[in-house]
Amino acid sequence: MIQNWDQLLIPYDQAVEELKIKFKSIRNEYRRMDEYSPIEFVTGRVKKxxxxxxxxxxxxxxxxxxxxxxxxxAGIRIMCQMVEDIDRVVDLIRERDxxxxxxxxxxxxxxxxxESGYRSYHMIIKYPVHTAFGEKEILAEIQIRTLAMNFWSTIEHSLNYKFERNIPKHIRVRLKNAAEAASKLDQEMSEIREEIIDSQEVFQVKSSLVADI
Ligand code: 0O2
Incomplete structure (x- = not known):
């Protein structure tokens, strides 16, 4: 029996907040340099x-x-536009090892x-948290995925919740088809990756000019 959940979860709360800031900062740095960011957005949560x-x-x-x-x-989720960006983010994290x-x-x-159709890249890290009572090293999971992978897994997760992990067969079949479609979408976007990156850099410069006016 755990007497004090609050105390147990404090370092996890802190780790999630710190890691979110660190990965969001990487994204902001790229944007401020008008460069394409391999990180689209970042979320995080402490498990209930x-x-x-x-x-x-x-x-x-x-x-x-x-x-x-x-x-x-402690869980961090990093969303990328394209599959190739996942490798870049994984390298960024490995460099911090x-x-x-x-x-x-x-x-x-x-x-x-x-088997469900789930796709994502997971990194389990050890992260030191400096608390009022000294340093504590905690485990955290970083999930790195494309926007398409995230769309699929968010929906599948809510269906699992609704059906208490017993999704009816006909829905599971549809979900597998949808997973294939999401994978195809990722592949198609990768085929025109260079054009997408160029267009977004131009678009970013233009929108910052408009914002300056
Ligand atoms: P939540 O609510 O996201 O925290 P497992 O054996 O799959 O229960 P394990 O061994 O801890 O879990 O590791 P794994 O397989 O890497 O899964 C950890 C997390 O990955 C899960 O956490 C989900 O967030 C995600 N995940 C793994 N498999 C699936 C899947 O088939 N569908 C979806 N939507 N997400 C998945 P939790 O604790 O299950 O859930």
Whole structure:
């Protein structure tokens, strides 16, 4: 039994806030230099207590081992426009290994998509948080995905919630078709990547000129 959830979750809250700022800053830097950013937007959350308890039960994690064994109590999601951008973001994170974070391991659900159709690149990191009571290293999961992958997984996640992880077969088949379509959309966009990047750089310069007037 955990007596004080608030205390347990404080470093996770802090880690999510810090990591969001760090990745948003990278995006802002690119934009300020009028360059194409591999990061489109960033979100983050601390898992709800009820979800932590459900997952601990599902994965057989004893509650006194939560902080060592549950990897996604702190979760960051980085959305990219195109699949190639994911590699750039992964490299940006790997470059920080041993600096402000440590990369524990990576899971490539893009090369090895899940049975459900889920695609995303996951990096499990160790992140030091400086709290009022000293330094604490926590685990966090960074999910890196395209906008199309995010669209699909957000919808699939809500259907899983609605059907309590028992999505009816006819909907599952549709979802798999939709996953294929999302993958095709990513491929098509990649084919015209250079043109898209050029057009967005021009568009960004133009909109900043308008904003200056
Ligand atoms: P939430 O609400 O997003 O936090 P698992 O065995 O899949 O339960 P594990 O072993 O921790 O989870 O690792 P995995 O497979 O890398 O999954 C971790 C997270 O990836 C999940 O967290 C989801 O966010 C996402 N994910 C994995 N598989 C799927 C999928 O098939 N569909 C969707 N929509 N998301 C997926 P949680 O705790 O399940 O959920």
């Amino acid at each position: 207590i009820s979800s932590i308890l459900d997952k601990a039960k599902k994965l057989d994690i004893p509650l006194d081992k939560l902080t060592e064994q549950m990897e996604d109590i 041993g600096k402000d974070l440590k990369v524990a391991y990576e899971k490539d659900y893009i090369k090895n998509k899940k």
